[in-house]
Amino acid sequence: MNNTIFDDVFRTMIEKMPYLAVPLINEVFHTSYPEDVKITQLRNEHQQEDGEIITDSCLLIGRKMYHIECQSTDDMTMVIRMIEYDFAIGIEHAEKQGRRYRIEFPKSCVLFLRSSGNTPDYLEADVVFPDGNTYLYSIPAIKMADYTKDSIFEKNLLMLLPFYIMRYEKKGHDFNNNPELFQMLLNEYEEIRVNLEKELTETGKSELYTDLTKLIVKIADYIFRKEEEIRKGIGEIMGGKVLELESERLKTEGMIAGAIKTCKKFKLDQEAAVKNVIEEFSLSENDAINYVKKYW
Numbered sequence: 001m002n003n004t005i006f007d008d009v010f011r012t013m014i015e016k017m018p019y020l021a022v023p024l025i026n027e028v029f030h031t032s033y034p035e036d037v038k039i040t041q042l043r044n045e046h047q048q049e050d051g052e053i054i055t056d057s058c059l060l061i062g063r064k065m066y067h068i069e070c071q072s073t074d075d076m077t078m079v080i081r082m083i084e085y086d087f088a089i090g091i092e093h094a095e096k097q098g099r100r101y102r103i104e105f106p107k108s109c110v111l112f113l114r115s116s117g118n119t120p121d122y123l124e125a126d127v128v129f130p131d132g133n134t135y136l137y138s139i140p141a142i143k144m145a146d147y148t149k150d151s152i153f154e155k156n157l158l159m160l161l162p163f164y165i166m167r168y169e170k171k172g173h174d175f176n177n178n179p180e181l182f183q184m185l186l187n188e189y190e191e192i193r194v195n196l197e198k199e200l201t202e203t204g205k206s207e208l209y210t211d212l213t214k215l216i217v218k219i220a221d222y223i224f225r226k227e228e229e230i231r232k233g234i235g236e237i238m239g240g241k242v243l244e245l246e247s248e249r250l251k252t253e254g255m256i257a258g259a260i261k262t263c264k265k266f267k268l269d270q271e272a273a274v275k276n277v278i279e280e281f282s283l284s285e286n287d288a289i290n291y292v293k294k295y296w
Contacts, residue, residue, distance in 0.1 A: 005222050006113055007056060009162050009215050010070035014057040015041065016248075017208060020159040021059060025066050027155055028109045028140050035156075037061055043092070058089055058106065065089065065106035072113045079123040082108055083137055108139045113163050115143040149188065153195050161192065162215040165223050165234070172227040182233070189237045192216075207250070213238045256281055257295040270296055 013020050018039045026033055040060040059066045067089060071078055090103040112119055124138045144163050152160050168175075168185065175182040193213065200209035217238045224230040256277055263273035273296070274288045283291070 005219065006070060006072045006163070009219055010056055010111075012215065013159055013162075014059075014068075017159075017211065018059060021057070021066075021068065022061075023156040024068070024111075024142075024159050025059075025061070027157060028142060029066070029107055033061055042089075065093065065104075067106040067108040069108075069110045070113065071110050074112060074115055074119045078110055079125045079137070079139075082110065082123060082139060083125060083127070109142055110139065111142045111144070111160075113144050113166050115141075115145050119143060149192055149195075153199065156199075158196070158199070158212060161196065161212060162219045164192070165216070165220045169223045172224055172230060175230055176227060182230070185230075186233050186237060189234055193238055210239075252281070253291075256283075256291050260292055260295040264296060 018041060019035055022033050022035055022037060022039070025031060038061070042058040042060055042065065056069045057067065059068075067086060069078075069082065069085070075081075086105045086108055090105045093104070095102045095104075110123060119141060121141055122138045123141055124136060126134050127137050128134050144160060145167060147157065147160055147164075149164060152158070152164065171181075175185060196212060197209055200206065200212075217235050220234045220238075221231050224234075259277055259280055260273050263276055268276070270292050273292045274285070277283055277291060278285060278288045281288075
C-alpha cells in the first residue's frame with residue numbers, strides 16, 4: 001500500500017501551515033499556546049553513518065522542541081523508530097556545558113491514522129543506561145478514530161480534517177450499494193465544509209480554507225480510488241479536485257504577473273511577453289495569452 005500520500009499531506013500542513021499544529025500540541029501536551037505563537041521549523045533530516053533519518057516534523061516553540069510523527073498503520077516497532085528519531089534530534093541540538101553535554105529529547109507523539117483495540121495510549125520502552133539504571137521512554141499515541149467531526153471543530157484540530165475520511169475506508173462497497181448511507185456521508189461532508197468555511201473565512205483565512213479543502217479531497221480520492229461515485233460526490237461538495245494548493249497557485253500566478261510586468265518595463269511587446277512566460281513557466285499558449293491580457 002502506498003502510504004506516502006499521508007506523509008505528503010501531513011508534511012504539507014506542517015511546512016506550509018505550521019500554525020495548524022499548535023492546537024494539536026495543546027491537545028496532546030496540555031499546553032496553552034496562542035494560535036499566533038512563534039513557531040520555528042527545525043530540520044527534519046538527520047544524517048547518521050548508516051543513512052539519513054527523516055522525521056515528519058520537528059517544531060520549536062519558545063525553548064521546547066515538539067516532534068510529531070504521522071503513522072498510517074499500527075506498527076509495533078514505532079516506539080523503536082521514535083527513540084531513534086528523538087535521539088537524533090537530541091544529539092543535533094545538544095548543549096555543551098564545559099566538558100559535559102546536555103541532551104534533551106523533544107516532546108514527542110505519534111498520530112495514528114489507523115488504530116485498533118490493541119493500539120496503546122502510550123508507546124513505551126524500558127531503556128537501560130550504562131550505569132544500570134532503567135528509564136521509561138513513554139510518548140502519547142493520538143488516534144484519529146477517537147475524534148469525531150464535532151470534537152475536531154470544538155478543539156480547533158483542523159489539521160486532522162484531511163484524515164477524517166479514513167474511518168470510512170472499509171465502507172466503499174456499502175456506500176455504493178446503499179444510497180441512503182452514501183447520502184449520510186455526503187451530508188456529513190457538507191457539514192464539515194460549512195463549518196470549515198465559517199471557521200476560517202469569517203476570520204480572514206479564506207486561503208487556508210481553500211488549501212485544507214484540497215487536502216481533504218486529495219486523501220478522499222486516494223481512499224476511494226476505486227469508487228468513482230464516492231470520489232465525485234465528496235469532490236463536488238468540497239469544491240472540486242485540485243491537487244495544487246490554492247496558495248501555491250496564487251504564488252505562481254504572482255510570479256507570472258511579475259515576469260509580464262518586467263517584459264513591459266523593458267518595452268517588449270505582448271507577443272514577446274507571451275513567449276517569455278510560456279518558456280519560463282511551461283504554460284500553454286492559451287494560458288500565457290490570458291495571463292498577459294490580465295496583467296499587461
